[in-house]
Amino acid sequence: MNAERPVVLPRTTEDAASVLRDAADRGLTVVPRGAGLGWASRDADLIVDTRELGQVMEHAAGDLVAKVQAGATMGHVAQVLAEAGQRLALDVPPDVTVGGMIATGLAGPLRFRYGSPRDLLIGITVVRPDGTIAHSGGKVVKNVAGYDLGKLYTGSRGTLGLITEATFRLHPLPQAVAYLIADGLGRAAAVETVIAAANSPLQPSAVELSADSAGVLLEGTTDGVAERARQLAGQLGGMAVSDVPPPWWGRLPEPPGTVIRVTFWLARLAQVLDIVASSGTECTVTGPAGAGMLYLCTNTDARELISVLRAAVAGRGSVSVLTDPWTPADPLMRAVRDQFDPTGRFAHAG
């Protein structure tokens, strides 16, 4: 992100709206920014920083719902919710802001069981590029009134305007957890472990892969978790059981380097790993493999690897270079973007 550009830090949705109306009048290009952790840097006339929008606005513990401002960090949100024994089941790094998480569709290992932000987001407030404030959803878990703008803003990477507030469905914090870890696995064994765990009725919360290690998270009641860990360890074989995560658990790739996200149908896990291994590209491989997703990070030229992977998962997955700025290419996405931001001022990739 370009440091010399003017930065505004709105404190409320209305503040943000007046800033964006003004920017629209002047035809300024704008980039929304959360914690500034994004991998893809973009330039703009104006940076709207959400860090002053950092409050947990409402935690209705009895309803398992919380409304937060977009600049709140997930670490802060987790702390507030934990006081009532609850959590937002999106275990991203604690510095990530709520808005940044939604805009990038980021999720952690719990993605396997709970999905991504789109699955837990039940209401959203945004400011459109022209400065119009809009809401959709609400603060009830079950609601089918109107189009769900939250879905649209998930993965929008700043191109549809600024997310200012979000309401989420919460879950109780588990009484107990167990991590089942196997290290030094060959490729075939890793694939076998991940697929067996992902399809187990013992209901794992996460199924992760990191280099030659595989890990499974079980959550639940104290007795239940102990028994399930015993059963699953027996079924999978060679797993060590621990109540603390291994150091690599949920760690996102760390640039410098090219970060590539590959998504795929689980049946193609072996194929994806084989392609990476045989490509000769030196790269780290981590992520929620059981959920059909891996992050690759490399310091060498990855273009060949990317094109081979794209061909392999075509129609049944995706390959995204997360260190490159994103701009909508699909005709329907472009049509949506053109409705919200006809002149393409927001988070322009160019």
Place this chain on the structure above:
Amino acid sequence: MTETALTQAALTEAALTEAALTEAALTEAALLAPELARICGAANVITDPLDLRTYECDGLTSHRSTPAVVVLPGTAEETAQVVRECAARGIPFVARGSGTGLSGGALAREDGVLIVMSRMRTILEIDPVSRRAVVEPGVTNLAISKAVQHLGLFYAPDPSSQVVCSVGGNVAENSGGAHCLKHGFTVHHVTGLEIVTPQGELTWLGNGTGTAEGYDLVGAFTGSEGTLGIVTKVIVKLIPIPEQIHTILAAYETTSEGGRAVSDIIAAGVLPAAIEMMDALSIEAAEAAVHCDYPAGAGAVLIVELDGPAAEVEAELATVRAICEQAGAGEIRAADDPEQRAVIWAGRKSAFAAVGRISPEFIVQDGVVPRTSLPAVLARIAELSEQAGIRVANVFHAGDGNLHPLVLFDGPEQEAAAEELSGAILDICLDHGGSITGEHGVGVDKSRYMPKMFNADDLDTMQLIRCAFDPAHLCNPGKIFPTPRLCGEVPGNHRKRPPLPPGVEIF
């Protein structure tokens, strides 16, 4: 001529012009029949007025409108061709699945084509390792679970009409079901959609993984009530059948006692698969209809279902039982084999139909409130019911605050009062920060309530999506939004123009 008379004349002329236009529109849609027959086969096009009447309403029978023509395409490509014909001529079209919707979402247009998807009912692919199935939109909800049962898998969303309702309709409505408290709605279980855009192009949203680059168009499309295009293939998630399922029935003197049990279960950190409640009147109806043998004299019956790994269900069961007792349950029954569980569920599942036993007519309402507001909301509904002299039977998904008050009435003289009470219930839901619909959709039935829940900017913003997908406003028009937004020309038209049908020239 006086000014009034002038206005009168102008109005009459306008009405005549409108009538002529409507007549022309009707004819134009009907004239499409030969073209539709060429695309889909004459046997799959319906023009006979009597046969068309079959399609005059969906599950909401209070709204009726007979389509100009009905077509039943057999493939995605045929569907796309049908839509292209409509788009080229500016004729509105409406997609329909099994017609079980409860908000008139599939209500036909008299000047339009009704595209019925029920012939497309093939399960195309089952991938047990990836736990995905690819199905056509006319496949029924329950058919998916039946097809994958031998693999130890099932499809989680379970709307009460699951024996007949179609997956395509489920996508349009983002259908829920009794077990969505834990397992989520249709939108949580659909990972890819092949659609026909309102211009008649076949395209894919999502890729089946659940994560695609950019906007979550699968999510935005799901629940858009057929206004953004027509689904021709659906990729659904399958999940392992739970090791154990345990159903508990607890009887209480009042719904507020039952409500206390629900709050305590949630506070204890237990997330059951389902938490349902019925009040005295709905218990009475169910008893009359199916002899469900619920505890005699109960003022409320609570049904809690736990599912998951056996070790967890055992632990949770002890907690839930203790909580139900502490809340003052007069009787508790528990079952873990399918037959006994079905006995417990029988009364609840029959409730809507059963109300027919105690009232000649009734309105099924669908509203949502934050769960903790349920006692206050039920009390207020009881007050209004008493004031209006209209009985209300309450059946609700207590776990997620989704109410289905059944507003009972007898004859046309009570109908208006029942309608009014039913509307007032939605106002109560909104007063408590809730929603006007939890699972039945807005359709034609509730579009007039949308401005109570959302402001003009919210509705305008939602319709930007509509403008992106359907700028000509031909795809299921008149649903969800009380006032359609005009879609202005936008710079850079990225949509391809639909190809012209053969024989059409541009002058």
